[in-house]
Amino acid sequence: MFHKEGYKIISITLVLFLGANVASYVAIQNNELQIAIFVLTLVFLFLILQFFRNPKRKTEVNDKTVVSPVDGKVVVIEEVFEKEHFNDKRLQVSIFMSPINVHVTRHPINGEVIFSKYHPGKYLVAWHPKASEENERTTVVVKNNLIEVLYRQIAGALAKRIVNYAEEGEKVVQGSDSGFIKFGSRVDVFLPIGTEVNVSLNQKVKGGESIIANL
Template identity: 90%
Template sequence: MFHKEGYKIISVTLVLFLGINVASYVAIQNDEWQIAIFSITLIFLILILQFFRNPKRKTKVDDHTVVAPVDGKVVVIEEVFEKEHFNDNRLQVSIFMSPINVHVTRHPINGDVVLSKYHPGKYLVAWHPKASEENERTTVVVKNSGIEVLYRQIAGALAKRIVNYAKEGEKVVQGSDSGFIKFGSRVDVFLPIGTEINVTLDQKVKGGESIIANV
């Protein structure tokens, strides 16, 4: 199953794959070169298909948990000052996605979207300390009766497009699609001080399934 954001790129890649290999078969009368060209284009096609895969996730919907919004590795757990929305100290949990991770962003909690904002910016490497404030990014805040969570999609050096589906005023379900980041990046999650964190540094998590905090 593939994400809708990849339909166009997958279609173009398939056409190129077929065109290049048909052309090589007609123009190059050398089996070794034909095999090499086929192998290279096949690897590229597989990478594109893998990047846009959208596996079904079984989210255990629970108002007392915060699930990982994306697949990846936990690279930051620290107390920071969040100045865009809360203007106070928060616990930040950052998840880094490599190009081979699933890049679907999912809502970490149930609730109402109270903020959804796009920020143009730079394309520093995703683990750069200033990436959270200077890179292209989107900020989404979801609130329910138990907790208010801010999560930020951040473009990396390779990511050139962030897609955000969250709309202010709508109700969202934990684990449902919130957006998509093309070609590698990270997501920062900001939680209230005192929240019980359920992950550790370098831990790998699955979006929509791994519980990163308990409310």
């Protein structure tokens, strides 16, 4: 299964793959060169298909847990001052996505979207300390009776487009599709101080399945 954000790029890549190989078969008499072109274009096609894959995830919906919004590796767990929405100290858990990770963003909790905002910005590497404030990003806040969670999609040096489906006033289900980041980046999750974190630094997590915090 592939994510809808990849349909156009996958279609173009397939056309290029077929076109390049048909052209090489017609115009090139060198079998070794034909094979090389086939292998190179096949690898490129595989990478595109791999990037836009959208595997089904079995989210155990539970109001007393916060699930990871994305696949990747936990790179930050620290107390910070969150100044865009809360204006107070929060516990930040940051997850870095490499180009080979699934790039679907999922809602970490059940609830209502009470804040959703896009910010244009730079394309610093995703692990840069200023990336959370200076890079292109979207900020979404979901609230229910137990918790209010902010998560921020952050573009990286390779990520040139962030897609965010969350709309203010919308009721969302934990683990459901919230957006997509094209070509590598990071997501920051901001939790209330004192929240029991269920992950550790450098731990790999799966979006919609791995529990990053317990309430």
